[in-house]
Amino acid sequence: MTTPDIAARRALGACAALMVGALTLTACGGNASAESDDAKGGKGSAKTSSPQIAISAKDGSTSASINATGVKVSGGKLTEVKMTLAGSGQAVPGTISADGATWKPKEQLERGTKYQISATAKDADGHTSAANSIFTTVTTANSFIGTYTPDNGTTVGVGMPVSFNFDKVITDKKAVQSHITVTSSSGQQVVGHWFGAQRIDFRPQKYWEAGAKVTMKIDLDGVQGAKGVYGVQKKTVTFTVGRSQVSTVDVNTQTMTVVRDGRTVKSVPISSGSPEHTTYNGQMVISEKFVQTRMNGSTVGYGGEYDISDVPHAMRLTTSGTFVHGNYWYNQGNPPFGREGTSHGCVGLQDVRGAQGSTTAKWFYDNSLIGDVVVVKNSPDKTVSPDNGLNGWNMSWSEWQAGSAA
Helix, strand or coil: CCCHHHHHHHHHHHHHHHHHHHHHHHHHCCCHHHHHHHHCCCCCCCCCCCCEEEECCCCCCCCECCCCCCEEEECCEEEEEEEEECCCCCECCEEECCCCCEEEECCCCCCCCEEEEEEEEECCCCCEEEEEEEEEECCCCCEECEEEECCCCCEECCCCCEEEEECCCCCCHHHHHCCEEEEECCCCCEEEEECCCCEEEEEECCCCCCCCEEEEEEECCCCEEECCEEECCEEEEEEEECCCEEEEEECCCCEEEEEECCEEEEEEECECECCCCCCCEEEEECCEEEEEEEEEHHHHCCCCCCEEEEEEEEEECCCCCCEEEEECCCCCCCCCCCCCCCECCCEEEECCCCCCCCCHHHHHHHCCCCCCEEEEECCCCCECCCCCCCCHHHCCHHHHHHCCCC
């Protein structure tokens, strides 16, 4: 038999259970269709996405590219990008693309320099976002760069190779060479050849075809050339091959014959090296031209034998100091020009002091291009070394190909 107190407690318990159930139903209830729409991102949902900004140089990075650093955005357009030198606040100019999707600095960045980028963007619905990065570009110690010739936009002779000299020793030659491509409109195969660990030249089997357009694509940015050392260059260089001119110096006859596009245009007297200081044999390429220059024997191992401050119409053939140049001092006590060799290994042409007048040397200077070939034959000296100047033509094609790392 149930007592009144027990019955009352049971009644209260039942009421409590009903109240808990009611609370539970209330918590799980509400607008079910709206919740479903929200879960699926449908009608009635609150949009939480915003433009996504990506700065290529990550915040805190210490080896950022000096070429590829920039800003991109997806889901919106860039509204403002500020790049400054960290610390000084000096602005680095840059441009947002017409579609608002990217920003790039106008100039190549400096190596080993700390920068800051702040960017903002907005989407079509007015949602905004911002991003910042403070970073340091790759240092000089941890990067390599190549000095190359010929320059972009130049016109050169048929013997002009593409030549790179790197400021660091390259241990991964294959990686570096594979990121430099040289092609010609003539269709000639172009192969690279390494001279040591810091120089690579590119040339075809035979001289470039006259009139060809040559394109060099340098894609070394971020390429590891040695342990902890990365490239920083990314550019395309084009140059034009001019008319064909190959001049042959015959030491036996002391003459030079100039052949242009297969036709002899001039034969002139020369003065080659003396019996004590003979001229190299071989194919040599004009690599520099100077209307006047100083030639001092002490700089090329001749002590104080000569020091001429105003050598006219000088054109370099070797790194070691062989030139074709004007000679205004020959007739001082010597036989008529072209009778014998009197130089310290250079090829002399008749000239006057001051690089003035219509002389043989001036004519040859005015009619020569960087990259023209001068061939010396019948000298008692050896053949010039292929790496002494731009003179890789003195190697057979098989030897040249053997020096490729690709």
